[in-house]
Amino acid sequence: MxxxxxxxxxxxxxxxxxxxxxxxxxxxxxxxxxxxxxxxxxxxxxxxxxxxxxxxxxxxxxxxxxxxxxxxxxxxYSPNPLYPEDPKSHGLVAQWLLFGKTTIDPNLAMARYLTRFVQPQMQDQQELTKCRAHGMMTLKILDDHLKDNQFLAGEYSIADIGCYPYVHLAPEGEIDIEAYSSVVSWIERIQSQPGYIAMDV
Ligand SMILES: N[C@@H](CCC(=O)N[C@@H](CS)C(=O)NCC(=O)O)C(=O)O
Structure with a gap:
């Protein structure tokens, strides 16, 4: 196992x-x-x-x-719909998962880390301000894409699963996601997928 x-x-x-x-x-x-x-x-x-x-x-x-x-x-576990294998979808999945590592994590995940897990007196305020500002730019990129797309790379896939955790945790970094309504709807769509589990189970 x-x-x-x-x-x-x-x-x-x-x-x-x-x-x-x-x-x-x-x-x-x-x-x-x-x-x-x-x-x-x-x-x-x-x-x-x-x-x-x-x-x-x-x-x-x-x-x-x-x-x-x-x-x-x-x-x-292929074939399965979460792992598209046609070249274009596969390429787009890689694109969004790399965006996750290069842009979501250093901004949204880092803002959450600094806010939630670093003692206030040890927090680098300049770094935190930068992460939050860049985090909002990251959300805007996602929001613009999700205005015309239900999911990141076509159908619901590992691209969404990979990017979702630190986007839905952005409020823990004191980044308000409510202004990004397409991101909020995307989060709700993910949470209604079969087999969805919350992070804290
Ligand atoms: N790029 C790595 C990052 C993994 C990572 O940062 N894991 C954190 C928990 S979310 C960790 O193990 N932190 C402990 C440490 O850095 O000492 C991945 O995507 O797996």
Whole structure:
């Protein structure tokens, strides 16, 4: 059975759980308490030299990097609608998942991290202000796309699953998403997909 090393508050880990659940794949969850530094344990570092969750272990195969894990699970259980294989959709899925890592995470995920998990006296206010401002620019890009599109790469896919966690968590970084009505509708569409699970289950 697939093993997933994760933590309930990790948006990067949540996306793997969401996909596995939506595909009906059974998996074992192993909690890594990143707040206690368990990711630095040599046994865990042997799985991921980058010492971060999530890590997926499938028999003797080990993978890290959350968006790469989505590609692996999607392909392993193909054909399935969450993993489109025609060249254009596949290219667009990669485009949005890279946008997730290069633009959503450094702005929206970072704003949430600094706001929620760093003690106020340790927060870099300049960095936080920049993340929030760039986070709003990121939401605008998504909102413009989602005005004319139900989902990021055509039909509901791993592109949406990969980008969704840190977009719906943006309010935890004190970024108001209500002004981005197409993003809000997209979040609601994702939450009504079969097999959807909330992050805190
Ligand atoms: N690019 C990585 C980022 C993973 C990541 O930052 N994981 C966080 C939890 S969401 C973590 O393990 N943090 C612990 C640390 O950095 O020490 C991915 O997408 O998997």
């Amino acid at each position: 697939i093993k997933l090393y994760d933590h309930q508050l990790s948006g990067n880990s949540y996306k793997s759980r969401l996909l596995l659940n939506q595909l009906g794949v059974e998996y074992e969850r192993i909690n890594v308490d990143v707040f206690k530094g368990e990711q630095n344990d040599p046994k865990f570092a042997a799985l991921n030299p980058n010492k971060k969750i999530p890590v997926l272990v499938d028999e003797d195969f080990i993978m890290w990097e959350s968006n790469a894990i989505l590609f692996y699970i999607g392909k392993k």
